[in-house]
Amino acid sequence: MKTLYIVRHAKAVSRHLPIPDIERTLSERGQRDAHVMAESAYAHGPVPELMLSSSAPRAFETARVFAQVYQYPVDRIRTYTNLYHDTDTDTLLQLVQRLDDAVSTAMVFGHNPLCSDSAHGLAPTFRHAMPAGAVVCIQFYVSSWAEVAPGRGVAMWFHDPKHKLSNPMPVAPIHALQTPIMLSFQPASSFDAERFANDLQAFYPIRTESKTHRQVTYFDTFDWRLYNQSLTLQWETPHLRLHALSDNCQHDCQALSSLPKASIRASDLPAGALHQRLERVIDIRALLPLFDCTSQYATWRLLNSNDKTVIRLVIEHHTFTNAQGSSCPLTRVCLKPLKGYAQDAEHVQQWLLARGFIPSHAPLYALALAALAITPNHYTAKPQFQLAPDMPAEAAMRSMLRFLFRVMRQNEAGILNDLDTEFLHDFRVASRRARSAVGQIKGVFDQPTTLRLKQDLASLGTMTNRLRDLDVYLLRQADYRAKLPADDRAAIEPLFDLLKRDRKQALHRLKRKLQAKAYAELMTRWETFLSAEPAESAAETAPNAARSIRKIAQKRLVKLSGRVVKTGHLLLANEDDERFHELRIDCKKLRYVLEFTGSLFPQPEVATVIRHLRKLQDVLGNFHDGCVQQETLTTYAEQFQAAEAQATQQAIGQLIDVLEQEKQACKAAFAKRFNAFAASVEGKNQPWKRIKT
Template identity: 35%
Template sequence: MDPFIYLLPSALNQKKLQKTLPDTPPYKISYGQDEQQEGVLLDTFDAEVFQSAKILFQHGDMLLLIDLQSGRLLQQAAPETWSFAGDLPVGPVTAFLQQLSKLRAFLPVASVGLCRLHGLLLDDEGKTRARLHHLTICHGRKSVGIGITEYLRGYRKAHDDLRHSLERIGAISCQSVGQVYRVLAIKQGKYTAKPVIELHPEAPVKDTTRTIISVFLQTARANEKGLVDDYDTEFLHDYRVSLRKVRSVLSLFTGVYSPEETAQLKKDFSSLMQKTNALRDLDVYLLNKLHYFSLVPADTHEGLAILFDYLAEQRKKEHSDVIKVMRSKSYRKEIGRLEKIFTNGSNLATGPKAEEHSMAFACRLICKRYDKVCKIARDIDAQTEDGAIHQLRINCKKLRYLMEFFTPLFPEDEIVSLIKALKILQDNLGNFNDYSVQQTSLRHILQEKMSEFGSAKLKVAESVGALTAILHRLQKKERRQVMKNFARFDSPETRAAFTKLFHTPQIEEGVDENNSLLQ
């Protein structure tokens, strides 16, 4: 039997609850209450705990997790200061948080007061018929109670009686964290790295372009504070992905803006991204530290540890440089100028495709890019140079971006299914590229940075050599997988789905004079 998960807008009146219980049998509720404690409500920047219909609190050295879907209440010991799930000792809350997010920091959302109450519903013989777990949460002058009833096998009626009595004193079903936030006047974080953008099929593509770029600029800017404060590496990752998507729009939406305007805007956004290139490269290495150690023999671990200590120090320096950039007047002026350009849009020099309907434009670009992906992939065999694999990766990324940009214009289930099919191939190509980039970086360290390691340079060189050899083998393995994954992506079913969703005769000419795409 499901528990009753409830919200009580007022304080739990124990005497009132007792009076609402049926006279037969003569129930009694026995309570055990904790003292009120100061605590903090925690979540990630993108509200992953909130989105999973759970609430996470810390009070002192204890974590408390409430699941509003299942009614489970988990708790465990925790250090008073921690950021990531990996910082926590083994326990039920840790297990959930690691599954939820290994990369994001759990940050304070609000300071709260917490008071827990445990109740046993007893019959006239003193036997427990049901249990009650109630938590009073205070935030400023607001307070709310959330609770969970626990059914005991064989005592369904007793559990129903307890539920009905709670409802009589004002308890309502609670399955949304938003209900709790609203009562406590806690502001809900609305950040998402993948914002939903409203687009219209008949809108001129110049308007759609401006809308997409404006949204991703806002997404990039939402990450600036976290990037500077260095809460976790996802702030920089999301910042860069958002700017990369802006540059991709400018590159892929050919003819929307004049060639001169497009070239200048691409240069401006490229300049912004270049300032964080080195920091992101170091983040990728450090995030893969444990994986790298697992790849190489144990006798090379000492040298690898020295290398990663060096990389960690380099990261501190790079992050310090990025902070200076982000806080500078020149950066704020430039990013503000670009925001203003796309908020207004009137000063942008348009190109020959600016007035084309967005749906026709989207179909034409997606079909063209899909054909290019297929042409490159079908020419790849065992003797093909790695450069062709890289070109396939780049074009797959461009195809995916196009499909994601224009997703709101198409039936969601159909386009999402195609994006998932593409993602399998793209992940494979991404791994291939990552192993290539990492080998290049390691060779650079061997050629240019060994003097930094003094007497330890031989140990570091041995470790770098061992790791480079392993990465080379892994890259070859990914390459062999590329053709298998492309064969799946190039199936008759996938080709038919692309044709059905995106292809019309008008696309061949790049026009849609009869608006047939909109019928």
């Protein structure tokens, strides 16, 4: 485990003084606040082994105050100018990721917005602003700082100088991240309950109040949609409960006779608050079981000399079991202070600490993930490439393709088990991105390799087309019904029944292909090739292999954006359905190249281009989808020519007419979307043109 403190410098002298901002020092109040916060942090968490600070005086002075409290040598505080000058959260993240793994706890002193934005990004449960002097403690259940990433941290406690402590317990979380009803400790070694009770009875008589047992299964989607909203879903017969991750506070609950199946979709649940809340968060993704937690709780009452209960201790024994059957035990001793007996609570607390117990503020859910080596947000289908401008194009291409092939691999099991339709969608998008990368960033591999890679990726698209098309139609059932008059909606149901039968057959065919030897050999062949070091002779057969990726990307982006603008202007002058399709393809190529190489060019200009391009693609994509749906529905209508099926055929005809109206609406919206995009890339606006290579 790694612990990171993020500290915003304490209050500085007025920014209106006639001195440069970087030279501002702490005010008298700032000095006082820094001492208060340092003392508070010292009492509530592990001691930092390394302190890092912005080079600005107000940040370094704050660090120096903390160093004095922690007895940390001031000359060992590392200073970094970019912690002052940069506001990008990657600045702090990259600094942390490079820390020596011999360090378990680090403390960083900086400025806003870098401090607040970094804390919010690293710990999904943290939602507070960070005023001057604020401290947040974040823990990461990782073995290496290099594994620290956005969304992987758990905010343990937070405090700012204006907040008055309502709970004097030194190990209590000091702000409203969680308001605990008990303080938790983990034994440093194996736990012997009988010996523990005997030792404690030297100070307090013990009475066993109750013993309880729980069996809970935790769920989340494959891409961690609940976790990223700071939520957990728990099944404990007969209730399905949605809880806040930070404080385990219940949001919604639904009583069920049993779970619908091993995986849960929002549509499987009865109508109600839980259904609505989950649908907003997970959309069409399935909730999959993460792990089971079997728990035993023994509640003890600690008595004083008058036989009055002064403290409750809860001895928790948990066993976490993942889907593969691996189990991990965990014991916690939870101290529940009682009003009026703070001195006894302090005494027991110090007794636990003296016996080597470790304060544990992490939610049980987070402890389970760490124990089972389950990494939240281990999966993302969205490319987030950070390429060096002078990186050889072949090395950059291998990096991109390795990521995309890994995404495809990660989705195979979900497709085979038919967990939800997004597994196939992400698989197909990754294969299309890979094919586009090979087609757009040219001359990086030799010609035979390039041709074979294109052919293999095209075959993956072909074998998944039919199932994806059927998925799309079935996902639009509610939309199709809504497009029809209420009296005609029942007539469309036979179409959905036919689509479901066809989907079952298409899924069976795809499963056979994914499990075939040819597919396994294809994927293994490319993964082996991509993981190998580039050959020194590559430049002889691949002219762009050694060129910088930015030079190649710049040239390609100029050409693609120019082609999109030219075709768009032609469409404004003369509408043509086929040209709409051509423009859609060119926009997709441009979008993919931007996704791969956007980090090489000025931000946020690239983000502006992508935003306008995405809106343009929405219009073009909706138009194209309407055309394809009309063709497909026309084909299906031919299967309902019998007299008893004419109502279904007529309903399909009505759908086709509605789709035609929507296509015309897309054409009407095209000019606005295209002009906004064109303005972002024409003339001097192109962010890739302003870079000299």
